[in-house]
Amino acid sequence: MDKILLEYKDIPWPAKSWTKNHIFILSIVILSVGIYVVSSTVMIARDGVVYINISREMADDTLNAVDETVQPPGYPFLIYLMHKTMGLFYGTESLQGWIISAQTVSLVSKLVAAIMLYFIGGYFVGFQWSFYGVLILNLLPDSVSYGSDALTDWPHLMFLSASFLLLLLGVQYGKSGIFGCAGLTAGLGYLVRPECGQVVLYGTIWLLFNVIRPQSKMKRTKVAWALILLLTGFVIIAVPYMWFKGHVFPEQGIGNFQLMSNTSHGVDSMMDVNLCLAGLSVERIIGKNTLLTNICETLIYYFFPAMLLGSYCYFRRRPEKTEQLFFAAIFIIVNIAIVVWQSECRDTPRIFLSRRHTLSLVAFTVFYIPLGLYVISCWISRINNSGENVIKAKNIQRWFSILMVIGICICMAKLFKMIPLRWEKQGYQDVADWLNKNTSAADLIAVPDRRIAFYAERKGVEYREKIPKRAIYSVSIIGDGRKDIEFSRTMTEEYSTWMNHGKKRGEKLVIYKVTD
DSSP states (O other): OOOHHHHHTTSSOOOOOHHHHHHHHHHHHHHHHHHHHHHSSSOOOOOHHHHHHHHHTTTTTTHHHHHTTTTTTTTHHHHHHHHHHHHHSSSSHHHHHHHHHHHHHHHHHHHHHHHHHHHHHHHHOOOOHHHHHHHTTSHHHHHHHHHTTTOSHHHHHHHHHHHHHHHHHHHTTOOHHHHHHHHHOOOOOTTGGGGGGGGHHHHOOOHHHHHHHHSSOOOOOHHHHHHHHHHHHHHHHHHHHHHHHHHTTTTTTTEETTTTTTTTHHHHHHHHHHHHTTTOOOOHSSSSTTTHHHHHTTTTTHHHHHHHHHHHHHHHOOOOOHHHHHHHHHHHHHHHHHHHHHHHHHSSSOOOTTTTTTTHHHHTTTHHHHHHHHHHHHHHHHSSTOOOOOOHHHHHHHHHHHHHHHHHHHHHHHHHHOTTTTGHHHHHHHHHHHHHHSSOOOOOEOOOOOHHHHHHHEEEEEEESSTTTTTTTEEEEEEETTTOOSSOOEEEEEEEEETTTTOOOOOOOEEEOOOO
């Protein structure tokens, strides 16, 4: 292991300052790729339909919209604000206007989050390595997809990275007011995803540690003020929403917060949390569709060994400042616990984690990938050194560039393969267009996917096996091994199309109409 550190010792760490060129290049890459993906998207994600519908309801009655859904209101409210802003320049009342508003929020959030992550990485590993890491992050296929879709992942990362950066600045400069801003930003992030509250946990632990730390830079009175402002900033935003919804984690329905409600229910909720935390198992970490496999798939496998190697070198060398080691380590530990806890604490227990759940962990460890690639470059240069004792820096740089280019090429190849986004769902769009033109707004349509009714701008009910009797029209997927749909009423076929235009076989979409 010590040989690895010999290769790592000459890495400049941390770099002296950030550069405008880094931010300019990152901005150009993110916007050019993101705008292209947004403009070519065939259909948004299933969850995006929910967020846009909530946002449209907010335009009429905000409190009622928040009350009737378990989804946090932060992202739908950002969509609403973006829709209003875009409406100042041109009409956006159409469905497509709402969709573009939602995708724009995600793309802008990705841009802001990338800049915040660049400065966070600069604090830990230096700005040069942070630039390479954030560049890799924003070219990963999953990252591009989530940042151009109607999803909460990048808005969540925007608030998480902003609050985390403010916390690091508060620690670095010892300013109590910055801690208050960090708490306030974490509170706003809580309204997008409750996981943003972890920043308050980090700040609280660090400030309490500084009370007993002999060489602390902050006086105890200043530490006390910093802790009060941190907690107050978070509480004034998050607690009203907790109280309104009645839970600390409203989406999961965990942690009863209503003081006047049934006490036993609150106890049961806390017992559920304890049971979930006690259920952390190796199976949730290394099994199929879980933590380890998701991280490997997000990093297209190629960058995963470099991330492990770079992380090892970083923690093995030990940063010069205690706070760097503390915040780097606690973020990884807490986020591993969070994603495993999410897989345990579901209404229907199952061993499953989406790659969306592990994106935060990847985003805050991507800085270590360039370090790992650098060490690998040193190894390759030493093998090709032809017996010379000194490894030339230009040889290391050449191999580092080659490894970076190979990784970027793999990312771009996978990215172009999946663009247009959800091209395999073109049949949904065709069916939605037919329903929009040939049905009335009063007709209830049974659909296997809520997106069909959403794009058709019709009232729809989603079904799995049995078609609801109230439905006037029904959309069914047949072929490719699927069982024929059994109808309890007389229905006639009105329209059919292939699911995938580029593949005239497999699944087919058929629209039926009730005739009895």
